[in-house]
Amino acid sequence: xxxxxxxxxxxxxxxxxxxxxxLLGFLIYFFADVNSHEKRLVVYFMAASYFxxxxxxxxxxxxxxxxxxxxxLIMALMGIVLLTVSxx
Amino acid sequence: xxxxxSYYFIPQEKNNYRAEILKNGFLMMLVGFYLINQxxxxxxxxxxxxxxxxxxxxxxQKVLDQTNLQRLNNGLPPLKLNSLLSESATKxxxxxxxxxxxxxxxxxxxxxxxxxxxxxxxxxxxxxxLARDFYDTESLMNGxxxxxxxxxxxxxxxxxxxxxxxxxxxxxxxxxxLVVQHFGTPLVAIANIQPKPKTPPIEAxxxxxxxxxxxxxxxxxxxxxxxxxxxxxxxxxxxxxxTINKTVGIxxxxxxxIVLFIDGYFTLxxxxxxxxxxxxxxxxxxxxILLFMLYQRQGAIF
Numbered sequence: 001x002x003x004x005x006x007x008x009x010x011x012x013x014x015x016x017x018x019x020x021x022x023l024l025g026f027l028i029y030f031f032a033d034v035n036s037h038e039k040r041l042v043v044y045f046m047a048a049s050y051f052x053x054x055x056x057x058x059x060x061x062x063x064x065x066x067x068x069x070x071x072x073l074i075m076a077l078m079g080i081v082l083l084t085v086s087x088x
Numbered sequence: 089x090x091x092x093x094s095y096y097f098i099p100q101e102k103n104n105y106r107a108e109i110l111k112n113g114f115l116m117m118l119v120g121f122y123l124i125n126q127x128x129x130x131x132x133x134x135x136x137x138x139x140x141x142x143x144x145x146x147x148x149q150k151v152l153d154q155t156n157l158q159r160l161n162n163g164l165p166p167l168k169l170n171s172l173l174s175e176s177a178t179k180x181x182x183x184x185x186x187x188x189x190x191x192x193x194x195x196x197x198x199x200x201x202x203x204x205x206x207x208x209x210x211x212x213x214x215x216x217x218l219a220r221d222f223y224d225t226e227s228l229m230n231g232x233x234x235x236x237x238x239x240x241x242x243x244x245x246x247x248x249x250x251x252x253x254x255x256x257x258x259x260x261x262x263x264x265x266l267v268v269q270h271f272g273t274p275l276v277a278i279a280n281i282q283p284k285p286k287t288p289p290i291e292a293x294x295x296x297x298x299x300x301x302x303x304x305x306x307x308x309x310x311x312x313x314x315x316x317x318x319x320x321x322x323x324x325x326x327x328x329x330x331t332i333n334k335t336v337g338i339x340x341x342x343x344x345x346i347v348l349f350i351d352g353y354f355t356l357x358x359x360x361x362x363x364x365x366x367x368x369x370x371x372x373x374x375x376x377i378l379l380f381m382l383y384q385r386q387g388a389i390f
Contacts, residue, residue: 071365079377
């Protein structure tokens with residue numbers, strides 16, 4: 001079990017929630033009968049969920065700071081911009 | 089050189105124990121770079137229409153074969169190619185190029201049924217499917233078959249005939265191929281199966297049309313005359329904007345994911361405590377987005 005990083009071992013439920021969000025997005029995107037517009041919504045939903053998850057996660061960990069919020073915001077924005085600007 | 093690279097990729101004292109590439113400023117720069125790349129592509133499409141485009145090897149015959157294959161798979165008889173319907177489909181594609189729109193109904197209000205009437209095809213039922221920017225017929229057909237409304241047209245038992253327009257042109261400054269399917273059943277065919285000769289002709293035809301769904305609606309700005317040829321295609325070597333965007337996007341995401349792995353490895357190895365986001369959640373999110381990007385299908389349907 002050494003392969004599982006320490007932070008996942010410490011907060012397994014939180015990481016399971018995040019993995020479930022990703023899995024749900026993945027399943028809807030690839031297997032549900034959705035059109036381009038709905039696929040775009042899936043990306044928005046995933047990015048927003050990931051961002052709010054990060055705020056909760058770091059708040060509970062006690063290290064929530066502006067720089068961390070900005071970091072997650074940029075990552076979420078990057079996912080949305082790179083995928084939706086040119087592909088939908 | 090080696091020293092400079094390690095500054096960007098490996099967490100160390102000089103970069104405050106966070107790979108430089110993963111810092112907020114650098115990430116913002118990458119997003120900015122991608123947006124500039126987008127703007128350049130759009131600018132090229134406006135200044136030099138036709139330099140960028142989607143080269144296609146779709147032909148009307150291939151679309152007909154694939155359509156009938158889908159019908160056979162669903163236990164339906166094949167559709168007969170009708171020259172009038174092919175003419176109306178081609179007219180529709182040309183009209184979209186010349187009036188610079190991408191929709192079932194033109195900005196001036198011309199409906200698909202006006203094209204049927206223009207070629208004097210009298211129908212009892214009719215329908216229309218549209219597609220653009222596809223490279224091959226298989227992907228095009230998959231796109232339609234994955235959309236319930238388009239699929240409903242392809243495997244509709246009420247249709248007997250089909251016309252296909254495959255037209256090259258420039259839409260929004262980008263060379264592309266528009267594919268139009270016009271489905272129909274002539275009034276005569278209905279009359280032939282009527283047992284009573286005195287039955288009055290159907291005067292108000294029922295129109296089966298594809299629902300205008302929520303797929304892509306590109307912003308079209310520039311129109312140039314169409315170079316069209318139904319039932320034949322010319323293979324061209326355009327630079328596809330989709331390929332450029334996909335390549336740039338994949339490079340950016342792969343770079344960040346690799347650096348996140350490196351950064352995570354060295355942080356764990358050195359046991360450094362720092363105030364940053366979770367690399368694992370970043371990697372998970374970016375991998376999913378990368379996967380979406382890799383499997384993003386070509387083309388758009390309407």
